[in-house]
Amino acid sequence: MSETHAQTVSFVRDTMLPPTPPPMGERGAVKWMRENLFSTPLNVALTLLGLLSIYALISAALPWWLNSVWVAESLSECREIVAASAGEGATGACWAMIRERWHQFLFGFYPPAEWWRPILALGLLLAALAPVLFAGQKRNLTVVLGAVAIYLLVTLSLAATPGTAFGLAMVLILGMLGLAQVQPGKLLWFTVLYPALCFWLLWGGSIWSPIVAMAGFGVLYAVFRLASPFIGLAPAAGAGVVAAVLWWLYIDIPVVNALQIAMPFGLQSINSDQFGGFLLAIVIGVTGITFSLPIGILLALGRQSDMLIVKTLSVGFIEFVRGVPLITLLFTASLLLQYFLPPGTNFDIILRVIILVTFFAAAYLAEVIRGGLAALPRGQYEAADALGLDYWRAQRLIILPQALKVSIPAIVSTFIGLFKDTTLVAFVGLMDPLKGVTQIVRADIDWKGIYWEPYIFVGAIFFIICFGMSRYSMYLEQKLKTDHR
Amino acid sequence: MADAAKMQITDEIAIQITSMNKWYGQFHVLRDINITVQRGERIVICGPSGSGKSTLIRCINRLEEHQQGQIIVDGTELTNDLKNIDKVRSEVGMVFQHFNLFPHLTILENLTLAPIWVRKVPKKEAEETAMYFLKKVKIPEQANKYPGQLSGGQQQRVAIARSLCMKPRIMLFDEPTSALDPEMIKEVLDTMIQLAEEGMTMLCVTHEMGFAQAVANRVIFMDQGQIVEQNEPKEFFSNPKSDRTKLFLSQILGH
Numbered sequence: 001m002s003e004t005h006a007q008t009v010s011f012v013r014d015t016m017l018p019p020t021p022p023p024m025g026e027r028g029a030v031k032w033m034r035e036n037l038f039s040t041p042l043n044v045a046l047t048l049l050g051l052l053s054i055y056a057l058i059s060a061a062l063p064w065w066l067n068s069v070w071v072a073e074s075l076s077e078c079r080e081i082v083a084a085s086a087g088e089g090a091t092g093a094c095w096a097m098i099r100e101r102w103h104q105f106l107f108g109f110y111p112p113a114e115w116w117r118p119i120l121a122l123g124l125l126l127a128a129l130a131p132v133l134f135a136g137q138k139r140n141l142t143v144v145l146g147a148v149a150i151y152l153l154v155t156l157s158l159a160a161t162p163g164t165a166f167g168l169a170m171v172l173i174l175g176m177l178g179l180a181q182v183q184p185g186k187l188l189w190f191t192v193l194y195p196a197l198c199f200w201l202l203w204g205g206s207i208w209s210p211i212v213a214m215a216g217f218g219v220l221y222a223v224f225r226l227a228s229p230f231i232g233l234a235p236a237a238g239a240g241v242v243a244a245v246l247w248w249l250y251i252d253i254p255v256v257n258a259l260q261i262a263m264p265f266g267l268q269s270i271n272s273d274q275f276g277g278f279l280l281a282i283v284i285g286v287t288g289i290t291f292s293l294p295i296g297i298l299l300a301l302g303r304q305s306d307m308l309i310v311k312t313l314s315v316g317f318i319e320f321v322r323g324v325p326l327i328t329l330l331f332t333a334s335l336l337l338q339y340f341l342p343p344g345t346n347f348d349i350i351l352r353v354i355i356l357v358t359f360f361a362a363a364y365l366a367e368v369i370r371g372g373l374a375a376l377p378r379g380q381y382e383a384a385d386a387l388g389l390d391y392w393r394a395q396r397l398i399i400l401p402q403a404l405k406v407s408i409p410a411i412v413s414t415f416i417g418l419f420k421d422t423t424l425v426a427f428v429g430l431m432d433p434l435k436g437v438t439q440i441v442r443a444d445i446d447w448k449g450i451y452w453e454p455y456i457f458v459g460a461i462f463f464i465i466c467f468g469m470s471r472y473s474m475y476l477e478q479k480l481k482t483d484h485r
Numbered sequence: 486m487a488d489a490a491k492m493q494i495t496d497e498i499a500i501q502i503t504s505m506n507k508w509y510g511q512f513h514v515l516r517d518i519n520i521t522v523q524r525g526e527r528i529v530i531c532g533p534s535g536s537g538k539s540t541l542i543r544c545i546n547r548l549e550e551h552q553q554g555q556i557i558v559d560g561t562e563l564t565n566d567l568k569n570i571d572k573v574r575s576e577v578g579m580v581f582q583h584f585n586l587f588p589h590l591t592i593l594e595n596l597t598l599a600p601i602w603v604r605k606v607p608k609k610e611a612e613e614t615a616m617y618f619l620k621k622v623k624i625p626e627q628a629n630k631y632p633g634q635l636s637g638g639q640q641q642r643v644a645i646a647r648s649l650c651m652k653p654r655i656m657l658f659d660e661p662t663s664a665l666d667p668e669m670i671k672e673v674l675d676t677m678i679q680l681a682e683e684g685m686t687m688l689c690v691t692h693e694m695g696f697a698q699a700v701a702n703r704v705i706f707m708d709q710g711q712i713v714e715q716n717e718p719k720e721f722f723s724n725p726k727s728d729r730t731k732l733f734l735s736q737i738l739g740h
Contacts, residue, residue: 382548383585387599387651388575390567397598401589481591482631 074446108276116161128194204267220244275432296365321363329398334428372403412473505554532707578648586632638669
């Protein structure tokens with residue numbers, strides 16, 4: 001039949017029809033609204049209901065925001081101002097409290113004259129993170145370091161920084177900015193040294209203690225290099241660790257004291273109980289995040305290991321830590337840990353909390369990373385083996401880059417969880433921004449009864465930081481996407 | 486190409502497998518395997534699925550562990566000694582059915598990774614070698630793409646080039662064309678034939694009987710974990726001895 005058809009009807013198009021726009025009702029906002037908001041009677045009803053509830057929410061909350069008071073001495077003064085301007089019975093936010101007490105939310109009881117130190121530490125933290133987060137990307141590095149330079153210039157001058165410190169900080173950050181243009185890879189050295197610098201800036205004391213403590217790592221490396229030709233890599237690493245621990249236990253303090261006498265230089269010591277607010281949350285959160293990732297990776301690999309002892313220890317650690325609430329661990333940190341340590345050792349409470357928060361996050365991360373490892377096809381392991389790569393090289397070059405890439409969303413979720421969990425340190429008497437500082441503010445006779453404002457303020461800052469982490473993880477996923485499926 | 490079969494075979498022994506046995510749990514997968522491979526020999530291993538042919542060549546670079554008998558590769562015996570295993574693996578190249586390229590690295594990085602980290606070749610030199618082998622498999626223009634952007638046939642040729650970059654003395658092929666479209670099989674086989682003509686010692690598990698006839702010196706037929714028959718390709722195809730071989734050949738050549 002088709003043959004006859006082909007012969008009887010012959011049609012050849014000689015001009016192609018030009019494309020025409022779709023009809024009015026089928027494009028743009030009209031189409032979108034018709035399809036998404038008003039497609040069925042039920043949808044129309046739900047849309048109207050939704051609009052009504054949004055209106056109810058806004059009309060209830062808007063006056064409170066619009067009547068905000070920014071300058072007042074106390075909550076009662078706030079209320080008087082609101083009553084005077086918006087009439088009796090009107091509500092209004094009292095942001096004057098934030099204006100008066102912002103420093104406690106940020107620094108806790110850190111002495112005002114030394115505020116420049118956490119400010120500088122935060123700026124340098126961003127500068128130290130940039131080479132890790134944007135490895136080798138000159139443009140992003142320049143933007144971050146430039147922003148840090150401007151931030152430091154403004155905040156340090158506002159915080160009445162001593163001239164020398166201000167000058168040194170600017171020289172440092174501008175030097176890094178310059179280095180980023182020439183050899184961005186070298187910036188990682190600053191990242192390596194930053195923990196010691198940060199520790200010294202925040203807690204103060206002799207400049208020699210961070211230097212001598214860092215020298216412990218030098219001892220570790222030197223022993224490792226000297227011993228490895230004779231006793232093999234793993235025993236040499238063990239010997240290095242032992243030497244470094246001995247260094248920190250027995251040599252560290254006398255050397256610091258001697259150097260301090262010979263060349264006295266230091267910052268005023270600040271006690272851990274003066275830390276509070278976001279300073280505390282960020283110190284715990286950032287340290288926890290930094291150290292939990294490598295520990296989590298090792299635990300995940302340990303759990304997959306063929307070696308019985310390594311495997312048992314990893315599984316035991318992960319299951320125990322995951323099975324216990326974080327608060328239990330924090331109580332352990334604040335109370336029990338002292339019993340297990342030699343009498344007389346004064347083990348800093350923030351340090352103890354950091355260690356347990358790190359372990360807690362590491363156990364979660366280990367499971368997240370194990371998921372990533374399990375997602376890799378067996379062929380990847382076999383190909384790495386067949387090329388003659390040994391275990392650690394195969395892990396580092398082939399397996400982990402892929403496993404970590406798969407687990408980025410879950411890893412960042414764990415990090416965000418960790419950061420928000422830092423507020424739980426309130427339970428061991430540390431001054432976290434949410435409960436600790438807010439309670440102090442609300443205990444003040446001037447601000448008694450203030451309720452929404454501190455929580456909104458703290459919540460907003462937490463949101464900005466966590467949202468930033470989430471956006472970065474999305475950027476990273478996009479950047480590492482190479483499968484082109 | 487026809488005379489490829491009688492090229493450079495030497496008396497030197499490349500692989501010696503003596504009464505080797507392997508079990509998966511209770512299941513006896515390889516039974517009393519004895520094979521001697523001379524340097525320069527090209528051996529095709531065929532047989533029905535589940536006959537243990539993949540397992541056999543995976544034992545040669547210790548991706549699978551054998552429980553009894555002896556495997557000596559290039560004078561190194563495969564035991565639990567990790568040093569020996571790594572030594573053998575760096576001398577023996579392997580090409581997999583599913584290519585197993587590293588998806589997070591570019592083609593060039595895939596090729597240079599092992600030479601740089603295992604052989605300690607300087608990066609620049611490794612890249613030159615990589616480009617040389619990419620030209621040889623006829624895809625130098627893909628060097629900076631990622632594996633996911635290449636077709637199956639191209640990926641398999643990259644995988645062959647990746648093995649060659651380690652300058653192996655022996656190449657193992659584990660069904661290299663089984664996951665490919667018919668059009669792409671030819672380009673991979675051409676690469677393998679070229680390699681055979683250059684005198685590489687090759688062990689190849691494949692169902693490509695045309696390839697076996699063209700380049701192999703010897704065809705090994707396996708069934709149920711045992712070597713049933715081995716012979717020169719001409720003799721093997723025209724005059725199979727065992728009934729099992731006859732049945733197999735009639736099934737794969739029958740249509």
